[in-house]
Amino acid sequence: MSLDNNKSENKYCKCIHKNVNYNKVNITLYDNEKITLVNCELCQEGTKQLNLNNAVICLCGSMFCIDHIKQHSKDNVDQHNVVAYFGRDHNDRFHCLKCENNVQIVDKDIVDINDLIDAYEMFYNTSLPRQLDQSNRVILDQVNVDGIVKYIQSGQCKNIVVLTGAGVSVASGIPDYRSPKTGLYNNLQQFKLPYPEAICDIDYIKIHPELFYTLAKGIFPGQFKPTPVHYFIKLLSDKGLLLRDYTQNIDTLERIAGVPESKLVEAHGSFNGAYCTVCQHRYSDISIIKQHIDSSTIPYCTVGECIGKSSLLLPNIVFYGDSLPPIFNRCLLQDFGVNNNTTPKCDLLIVIGTSLKVNPIASMINFAQHVPRLLINNEAVGCPSTHPSDYTVVSNGFNFNNQQQYNDVHISDDCQKAVKDLIEKLNWTNEFNNLINKSI
Numbered sequence: 001m002s003l004d005n006n007k008s009e010n011k012y013c014k015c016i017h018k019n020v021n022y023n024k025v026n027i028t029l030y031d032n033e034k035i036t037l038v039n040c041e042l043c044q045e046g047t048k049q050l051n052l053n054n055a056v057i058c059l060c061g062s063m064f065c066i067d068h069i070k071q072h073s074k075d076n077v078d079q080h081n082v083v084a085y086f087g088r089d090h091n092d093r094f095h096c097l098k099c100e101n102n103v104q105i106v107d108k109d110i111v112d113i114n115d116l117i118d119a120y121e122m123f124y125n126t127s128l129p130r131q132l133d134q135s136n137r138v139i140l141d142q143v144n145v146d147g148i149v150k151y152i153q154s155g156q157c158k159n160i161v162v163l164t165g166a167g168v169s170v171a172s173g174i175p176d177y178r179s180p181k182t183g184l185y186n187n188l189q190q191f192k193l194p195y196p197e198a199i200c201d202i203d204y205i206k207i208h209p210e211l212f213y214t215l216a217k218g219i220f221p222g223q224f225k226p227t228p229v230h231y232f233i234k235l236l237s238d239k240g241l242l243l244r245d246y247t248q249n250i251d252t253l254e255r256i257a258g259v260p261e262s263k264l265v266e267a268h269g270s271f272n273g274a275y276c277t278v279c280q281h282r283y284s285d286i287s288i289i290k291q292h293i294d295s296s297t298i299p300y301c302t303v304g305e306c307i308g309k310s311s312l313l314l315p316n317i318v319f320y321g322d323s324l325p326p327i328f329n330r331c332l333l334q335d336f337g338v339n340n341n342t343t344p345k346c347d348l349l350i351v352i353g354t355s356l357k358v359n360p361i362a363s364m365i366n367f368a369q370h371v372p373r374l375l376i377n378n379e380a381v382g383c384p385s386t387h388p389s390d391y392t393v394v395s396n397g398f399n400f401n402n403q404q405q406y407n408d409v410h411i412s413d414d415c416q417k418a419v420k421d422l423i424e425k426l427n428w429t430n431e432f433n434n435l436i437n438k439s440i
């Protein structure tokens with residue numbers, strides 16, 4: 001990702017101690033999965049690789065390890081003194097090397113710093129504090145469900161982004177992860193896992209594939225039907241109001257409900273194909289896995305040098321430790337205007353049935369802080385955490401108490417019921433019922 005901007009006259013940040021302004025020059029971030037492991041530009045031939053905790057970006061656009069950034073700044077006195085620390089240990093991200101103090105971002109109109117922060121958050125799966133850009137804000141008449149309904153009916157709201165999680169599919173019979181008692185994490189005793197998340201950890205699965213495949217049998221697509229929430233999203237699409245449906249679910253129920261592929265981002269992948277974990281060969285037909293799931297055996301790769309070896313096949317699901325599919329970042333840029341100067345397209349964010357505990361999806365709600373955000377979940381989630389070890393919760397997360405600053409509305413209820421109530425308030429019940437009747 002290049003965050004270049006030629007408006008060099010902009011003074012975009014300031015060292016509060018020396019009262020020095022710094023100009024924007026090229027900032028280039030590395031935009032592929034390997035961003036957490038790039039070579040220090042001064043250490044030759046990649047002898048020193050940067051990772052999350054030792055990478056520093058000089059705001060001239062170079063990326064160095066901590067050992068070299070100071071020399072770099074001495075070589076470029078007066079210009080190259082502000083750095084952004086990427087390591088999680090650094091609470092104050094922007095730092096002046098001249099006076100060894102923190103740097104305050106002073107110009108709220110300059111989007112470049114936010115771009116840097118956006119990129120940081122997207123690629124490092126965490127969040128940074130940023131300033132709320134008031135200029136593009138949509139203000140609800142009433143910060144409640146009626147205000148949201150009025151906004152949708154006003155015609156001003158044309159590009160709704162929906163973000164869903166496992167809670168929307170619970171009514172179809174697929175348990176979520178984290179609900180107390182019924183969630184999968186509370187019902188994994190049979191697997192004797194070292195920790196519940198191991199069932200989704202790519203490294204653990206490679207060693208114990210039988211555990212994952214036992215679980216996969218129970219949630220394999222074909223056994224479940226979409227819920228009213230899935231049809232609500234389809235209805236938004238039919239009405240031309242759906243900009244995008246980001247789902248964390250792997251159950252393909254959005255597809256079955258008819259949400260068009262162009263509107264759908266399956267951020268954690270789905271059972272729509274498979275790949276070899278050794279040679280990376282892609283199988284477009286999931287039946288290679290289905291046969292094994294049915295016979296409770298483990299699927300292995302059947303091509304090239306892997307033939308006859310135990311090269312594990314897995315469905316196209318994003319496991320912990322995997323990168324998200326490129327479509328996620330692409331759509332994020334289009335929908336939220338991250339990394340360009342345009343007004344973000346998204347004009348309403350609706351988050352349904354997710355604990356917002358998994359990044360970078362959880363940080364998505366940051367990008368919509370300028371527009372109304374509606375959370376439909378049986379518990380409040382996505383609110384900034386005070387717990388220092390909680391990296392998933394976002395700095396500009398939901399704030400249901402500060403209506404002056406935020407347009408955040410929470411419907412704390414069963415999501416299926418809440419969505420039906422919303423549809424009724426919108427006077428869409430007949431169309432909604434027709435849609436469901438057609439699909440049965």
Ligand code: CNA
Pocket residue numbers: 164165166167168169170171174175176177178179183184248249250251252268353354355356357358376377378379381413414415416
């Ligand atoms: P989660 O962490 O289990 O959170 C679910 C959230 O939904 C919780 O806050 C629940 O309280 C809430 N919830 C559950 N039922 C309802 C309901 N009826 N009405 C309102 N709220 C409800 O799941 P997330 O999606 O946040 O976590 C992301 C993981 C879950 C992704 O990686 C998924 O792949 C994974 N997952 C997917 C499925 C699926 O595809 N259906 C099932 C289980 C887990």
